[in-house]
Amino acid sequence: MQKIKDHQSHLESLRSEIDSKYQEAFTLHKKTADRVAKLKYNFEVIVYLKQGQVEVPQLPVATDYKDAILI
16 A cells, blocks of 8 residues: 555656646747747838928918827
8 A cells, every 4th residue: 555655646746747847848838939929020110201290281270289190
């Protein structure tokens, strides 16, 4: 009976080791997948804009800048 209990505890320790290695590998995989997604969709584009150009139509009275976007 003692041999069975020892074997059971040995198997449980192996299971916990495997589980911790799995969690570590899963975390690394998730980080890698996030990095791949970031590199796939996050890239730089150089855009040349005129400084101070206003794209809101000028009205003769008071121009409404509520729809203007500042870049």
